Amino acid sequence: MLHNLSNKHMNGFRSTSDVRKGVKKMFMRRFYRSKLTLLSLGIVGLMLLNLGAAPIHAMSEHPKASQGITGQSPSDPHQVVISLAPGANLEQAAKDVSAKIIRRGPLNFATLEVTETSNLQDVIEALKDTPGITGAEENHARTIQSTAETTQPKDPLFAKQWSLIDRGVPEAWNEGATGQGITIAIVDTGVALEHPDLRGNLVPGYNSITGSEAEGAAQDTNGHGTQVAGIAAAERNGLGIVGVAYQAKIMPIKAIGSKGVGFDDAIAEGIIWAADHGAQIINLSLGSENGPVDSEILRQSVTYAYNKGCLLIAASGNYDPEAQANPGVSYPASDPRVLAITATDKEGKVTSYSATGSEVDLAAPGDSIPTSGWSRAEGSGYTYASGTSLATPFVSGEAALIWGQHPEWSRDQVVQALLQGTKDLGSPGRDDRYGYGLIDVKLALNLTTQTMDTQPSPAVIDASGGIIQTAEGSTRIDLTIPSQAFTQSVNVTLKALAAPADLPKGAAFLTPAFQVDWGNAVPEKMLSLKWSDPLLKGDFSGSLYRWNGSRWISLGGEISDGEARLGLYGPGIYAIGTAQTSGEQSRRFAGVTAEGTAIQISKETFTTGADTVILAQVNQFPDALAGAPLAYKLQAPILLSPNSGLTEDIRAELKRLAPKTVYLLGGTAALSAQIESELRQTYDVKRLFGYTAEGTARAIAQELGTKGKAVVASVRYFQDALVISSWAARQGIPILLTEPQAISAETQTALQDFMVTESLVIGGTAVVGANVMEQLPFPRRIGGITAYDTAAAVLETYPPTSSRAEIATGENFPDALTGAVRAAFYGSRVVLVPTQSEIPTSLALLLKSWQETEVEALGGVSALPEKVVQTVQAWVQ
Numbered sequence: 001m002l003h004n005l006s007n008k009h010m011n012g013f014r015s016t017s018d019v020r021k022g023v024k025k026m027f028m029r030r031f032y033r034s035k036l037t038l039l040s041l042g043i044v045g046l047m048l049l050n051l052g053a054a055p056i057h058a059m060s061e062h063p064k065a066s067q068g069i070t071g072q073s074p075s076d077p078h079q080v081v082i083s084l085a086p087g088a089n090l091e092q093a094a095k096d097v098s099a100k101i102i103r104r105g106p107l108n109f110a111t112l113e114v115t116e117t118s119n120l121q122d123v124i125e126a127l128k129d130t131p132g133i134t135g136a137e138e139n140h141a142r143t144i145q146s147t148a149e150t151t152q153p154k155d156p157l158f159a160k161q162w163s164l165i166d167r168g169v170p171e172a173w174n175e176g177a178t179g180q181g182i183t184i185a186i187v188d189t190g191v192a193l194e195h196p197d198l199r200g201n202l203v204p205g206y207n208s209i210t211g212s213e214a215e216g217a218a219q220d221t222n223g224h225g226t227q228v229a230g231i232a233a234a235e236r237n238g239l240g241i242v243g244v245a246y247q248a249k250i251m252p253i254k255a256i257g258s259k260g261v262g263f264d265d266a267i268a269e270g271i272i273w274a275a276d277h278g279a280q281i282i283n284l285s286l287g288s289e290n291g292p293v294d295s296e297i298l299r300q301s302v303t304y305a306y307n308k309g310c311l312l313i314a315a316s317g318n319y320d321p322e323a324q325a326n327p328g329v330s331y332p333a334s335d336p337r338v339l340a341i342t343a344t345d346k347e348g349k350v351t352s353y354s355a356t357g358s359e360v361d362l363a364a365p366g367d368s369i370p371t372s373g374w375s376r377a378e379g380s381g382y383t384y385a386s387g388t389s390l391a392t393p394f395v396s397g398e399a400a401l402i403w404g405q406h407p408e409w410s411r412d413q414v415v416q417a418l419l420q421g422t423k424d425l426g427s428p429g430r431d432d433r434y435g436y437g438l439i440d441v442k443l444a445l446n447l448t449t450q451t452m453d454t455q456p457s458p459a460v461i462d463a464s465g466g467i468i469q470t471a472e473g474s475t476r477i478d479l480t481i482p483s484q485a486f487t488q489s490v491n492v493t494l495k496a497l498a499a500p501a502d503l504p505k506g507a508a509f510l511t512p513a514f515q516v517d518w519g520n521a522v523p524e525k526m527l528s529l530k531w532s533d534p535l536l537k538g539d540f541s542g543s544l545y546r547w548n549g550s551r552w553i554s555l556g557g558e559i560s561d562g563e564a565r566l567g568l569y570g571p572g573i574y575a576i577g578t579a580q581t582s583g584e585q586s587r588r589f590a591g592v593t594a595e596g597t598a599i600q601i602s603k604e605t606f607t608t609g610a611d612t613v614i615l616a617q618v619n620q621f622p623d624a625l626a627g628a629p630l631a632y633k634l635q636a637p638i639l640l641s642p643n644s645g646l647t648e649d650i651r652a653e654l655k656r657l658a659p660k661t662v663y664l665l666g667g668t669a670a671l672s673a674q675i676e677s678e679l680r681q682t683y684d685v686k687r688l689f690g691y692t693a694e695g696t697a698r699a700i701a702q703e704l705g706t707k708g709k710a711v712v713a714s715v716r717y718f719q720d721a722l723v724i725s726s727w728a729a730r731q732g733i734p735i736l737l738t739e740p741q742a743i744s745a746e747t748q749t750a751l752q753d754f755m756v757t758e759s760l761v762i763g764g765t766a767v768v769g770a771n772v773m774e775q776l777p778f779p780r781r782i783g784g785i786t787a788y789d790t791a792a793a794v795l796e797t798y799p800p801t802s803s804r805a806e807i808a809t810g811e812n813f814p815d816a817l818t819g820a821v822r823a824a825f826y827g828s829r830v831v832l833v834p835t836q837s838e839i840p841t842s843l844a845l846l847l848k849s850w851q852e853t854e855v856e857a858l859g860g861v862s863a864l865p866e867k868v869v870q871t872v873q874a875w876v877q
Contacts, residue, residue: 078113078114078115078116079102079112079113079114079139080112080127080137080138080139081139081297082109082110082135083108083134083135083136083297084110084132085132085134087132088133089132090104090110093127093133096130097112097126097127098118099112099114099123100112103266106268106269106297107268107300107301109268109296109297109300111139120138123136124138135296137295137296139264139265140264140288140293140295141262141263141288142256142262142264142267142287142288143256143260143262143286158242160370161241161242163364163369164244166346166348167364167394167438167439167440168440168441168442169244171442173246176405177401177402177405178245178246178248178401179244179247179400180247180404181403182249182280182399182404183248183250183251183279184232184233184245184248184249184250184280184281184282184283184397185271185274185279185281186225186228186232186251186253186285187255187271187274187282188220188224188228188252188283189221189222189225189257190207190218190219190221190226190254191218191219191225191252192219192220192226192372192373192380193252194379195372195374196237196380197234197235197237197239197240197241197372198234198235198250200235201234201243201246201247201248202250202251203249203250204251204277205218205251205252206218206254206270206277208253208255208266209257209262211269217254218252219254220252220374221254221257221376222258223373223383224256224260224285225252225254225256227371227372227373227383228390228393229252229372230243230371230373231243231244231369231371231390231393231394232245232248232250232283232393232397233245233247233250233397233400234246234371240382241370241371243397244393244396244441245396245398245400248397248404251277251279253270253271253273253274255267255269255270256286258376267286267298271298272301274305275305275310276308280309280311280403280411281312281399281400281403282311282312283392284313284315284338284392285314285315285387285388285392285393286314286315286389287314287317287318287330287331287332287388288330289330290327292330292357293331294334294335298331298332299774302335303337303774306337310411311399312335312339313341313392313395314330314332314333314340315333315340315387315388315392316333316354316356316357316360317330317333317388318353318389319353326357327355328355329355329356329357329358329360333359334359336359336775336776336777337777339361339362339418340359340360341360341363341364341366341391341394341395342355342360342388342391342433342434342435343363343364343366343387343388344363344364344365344366344391344438345365345367345368346367346368350363350434351366351367353386354366354388354433355388356433357432358432360431360432360433360434360435361435361436362395362434362436362439363391363433363438364391364398364439365390365391365394365439366386366388366389366391366394368386369384369385369386369390370383371384371385371390373385394439398418398441399414401441401445402414405445412780415778417445418439419436419757420436420483420484421440421444422436422437422438422440423437423438424437430755436755453466454478455467455468456470457469457470457492457493458492458493458494459491459492460489460490460492461486461492461518462486462489463484463486463489465483466481467479467481468481470494470514472514473512474533474535475531475532475533476531477494477514477516477529477532478530479494479516479527479528479529479530481523481527482526484524484525484707485523485524485526486518486523487524488521490519490521491518491519492517492518493516493518494514495514495515496514496515497513497514497515497573498513499512499513499547499575501551503577503578504552505607505608507543507545507578507580508578509575509577510575510576511531511535511575511576511577513575514573514574515572516568518571522705523569523706524706524708525706525707525732526569526633526706527567527569529565529567529574530563530564530565531565531576532562532563534562536562536564537561537562541578541579542557542564542577542578542579543576543577543579543580544557544576545574545577545608546574547573547574548572552575553609553635555825557825557826558730558801558802558826559576560802560827565801567632567730569633587604587856588857588859589819589857590857590858591649592860593618594812595618595640595642595650597815597818597858598639598640598814598815598818599639599649599653601821601822602637602818603653603656604822605637606637606657609659610635610636610658611636611659611660612661612663613636613637613654613659613663614627614636614637614638614639614662614665615638615641615650615665615671615675615679616638616640616641616665616666616671617641617643617670618641619642621718621814621817622693622696622697622715622718622737623665623666623696624666624817625715625721625722625735626700626721626734626735627665627700627817628726628735628821628824629725629728629734630688630703631824632732632821632824632825633705633732634663636659636821637657637818638817638818639653639654640818643669643670643671643675645674645675646678654683659683661684662683662684662685663685663687663703664679664685664686664688664689665688665689666688666689667687667690667691688702690746692744692746693737694715694746695746697715697734697735697736697737697747697750698736698749700734700735701735701736701754706732706733707755708754708755708756708757708758709756709757709758710735710751711728711736711760711761711762712736712737712738712747712760712761712772712776713735713737713761713768714737714739714763715739716739717767717787719787719788719790719810719813720763720783721735721737721762722813722820722832723790723794723795723829723830723832724762724782724794724798725816725820725830726806726821726824727794727798729821729824730801730827734750734754736750738772740769740772743772743775743776757778758778759776759778759779759780760779761776761782762794763787763790764781764783764785768781768783782797788832788834788842789840789842791832792843792846795829795846796846798829799829800828800829800850800853801827802826802827803853804827804853805828805829805831805847805850805856805876806819806820806822806829806830806856807831807855807856807872808831808832808857808858808859808863808864809832809833809834809835809864810832810835811834811836815863815864816830818858822856831843831872833868835863835864835865835868839871839872847872848876850876851877855873855876
């Protein structure tokens with residue numbers, strides 16, 4: 001998977017060149033060079049395709065093969081990678097354990113080789129206890145993840161490239177996608193530099209084993225890197241094969257030796273060099289035969305490249321299913337910042353030798369693939385090969401096709417297109433074998449180039465999504481269905497119909513009633529319904545209404561500039577009518593207590609009742625922090641209650657709302673069993689809870705049911721979750737919670753369950769630390785030094801979509817929690833302000849830019865003094 005890492009300070013150095021220049025001042029961590037070998041499947045040999053060139057002979061790997069580097073024993077590598085603090089004496093540290101320094105760098109690492117008589121683990125422990133040594137680990141080996149084929153094709157090569165033909169690559173070419181302008185680094189055994197299908201696309205490379213940039217230093221001495229490069233970007237030149245992205249550039253990085261075995265220090269240095277020299281995509285067709293065995297030096301190199309915007313794609317790993325159990329996804333593919341790829345055969349089935357697990361992101365063709373080749377005896381040629389190594393460059397090539405069409409895109413946007421452009425196979429949704437699905441080049445590219453088709457109602461909508469439209473008189477409605485909202489095609493109908501009843505309390509219809517229907521399918525993303533009508537312009541004040549089968553439910557509304565919008569998850573009958581509220585310019589929703597304020601907000605927002613109500617504990621905020629997106633989906637107010645029992649005011653508000661269902665957020669420690677028992681006498685009750693606040697947030701997200709994106713905020717610092725909550729609700733994005741320095745098992749599971757590929761982190765590094773960022777898929781942080789700075793940053797990024805703002809105290813939080821639901825329905829935002837001190841400059845400047853904004857105060861004057869409200873009102877008028 002692709003996961004995000006936070007920036008490291010690299011011990012005070014400002015660039016990689018600084019690191020290299022200052023390496024003598026830095027400490028390094030050592031790792032044992034484990035003796036991993038090529039994963040033989042017992043199904044292979046290697047032969048040249050019948051093009052008039054000599055055959056390439058079969059490859060074999062010895063269990064104790066090495067890279068053949070001076071100072072590195074091919075029979076028994078005994079090495080440790082150490083990490084050092086600034087100012088430590090590397091030479092003395094090596095001398096203390098009778099070791100030889102054989103590599104300095106990359107970053108703050110060095111490699112030591114100890115004597116064969118030394119006990120490696122004893123040496124590691126001794127180094128860890130040495131002042132200035134911040135870490136010591138084995139120097140792990142990684143192996144290439146492919147095997148060669150025995151069958152010799154007789155037809156022209158392109159006709160044999162079933163992987164391209166079956167997965168829509170020629171159709172992508174016909175749309176102008178070639179990978180031009182994109183550089184793919186192949187961190188591998190090097191590349192055959194004079195191969196006729198590759199040399200025209202090569203850019204200068206690097207030998208990270210010897211540290212050489214000399215011409216010819218990255219020459220392949222194994223053949224594996226040449227195979228990988230050909231699949232990704234072989235030229236379309238009338239010779240041999242064609243690569244997926246045939247006009248992309250290939251950057252050869254030789255980090256693995258002639259026996260197909262490479263070590264973490266050299267691989268890490270190769271990754272860093274590629275990131276520093278312009279590679280947008282880094283292909284890692286390598287891994288450990290022991291599954292997800294990581295190392296600090298590889299993690300830091302992945303972090304470095306990731307933070308520079310590179311897209312890292314790696315093989316999930318191969319294994320022999322007859323000789324061993326599935327070892328799990330290999331590292332670095334198992335790193336959350338890396339896309340993990342399994343291999344499929346011609347039938348689209350994941351091969352038996354593909355290592356699988358929850359970290360798998362995508363499946364791609366990797367079985368019996370024609371590609372370029374090289375052998376020491378015969379030089380350049382062509383071959384068949386199989387393995388996750390061959391599936392990986394297919395995805396790298398597809399990424400180059402997409403990125404070449406959208407050079408302005410970020411890496412994360414390319415990843416979203418890759419993950420959405422798939423055929424869902426295996427278990428519905430994401431699974432451990434196919435990840436998000438089998439790559440479909442044409443679909444992925446179409447998702448990036450098309451504008452959403454607008455179709456008249458009725459229409460059939462597939463996974464690509466679309467906009468369905470109909471009109472009645474001057475009113476037009478558009479239903480937007482995002483891509484991947486439905487996993488199967490659905491029949492969508494929009495039609496005007498006679499209103500089933502008058503609007504309540506004398507309200508008048510401003511538009512016809514429309515029925516929105518797509519059957520029983522459950523969307524995995526929120527849909528959006530938009531009305532357009534001249535009557536909605538100017539000083540218009542109205543409300544959206546939904547018919548529940550027996551009454552009209554008023555939902556307030558996000559109405560401005562002639563349009564009204566509503567996010568929805570289920571079919572129904574909707575209309576716009578005159579509002580039920582007084583429409584005063586300056587308003588305060590206040591009760592004597594926080595429970596009372598929640599009731600006032602409910603009365604003003606859900607003026608005609610609600611089918612569902614959410615109940616949270618008034619003093620236990622974490623259980624309810626994630627509640628706003630679910631409340632918006634259920635079109636429900638959030639009410640607050642003491643733990644011990646319901647108050648008479650709460651009972652009265654429940655009676656007025658007349659819901660069918662009441663959700664309880666949190667376990668019995670938050671809302672007692674007595675409360676649940678009383679409610680069950682009148683309502684259907686559903687309790688959402690976990691053993692921790694993070695667990696409750698996961699349960700809420702499960703009920704929300706949307707996939708792909710998540711907000712991640714602190715479980716301890718409540719302001720950050722609250723300031724983003726109305727935006728998250730309106731987008732249909734769940735809010736997950738985390739401790740500052742560690743992600744709980746519940747949150748990790750939620751990230752997997754909801755197929756999260758975009759994480760929006762709210763808060764600075766003090767509240768959501770770097771360790772957490774490293775474990776999140778594609779994280780993006782919005783934060784500031786203080787909670788109010790974070791609030792300003794969030795509101796600047798996601799301002800209100802209507803001329804309304806909800807103001808609440810930043811010292812206590814129940815009012816902001818319940819007000820977030822109203823803000824979501826009205827296209828507003830909750831603004832947390834200090835009441836005991838001046839409003840910080842960052843927040844003040846932002847509010848002053850919101851001219852002609854209506855301010856609504858949440859809470860009484862004891863919680864939110866009138867002078868604070870007046871100050872904000874003066875700024876926004």
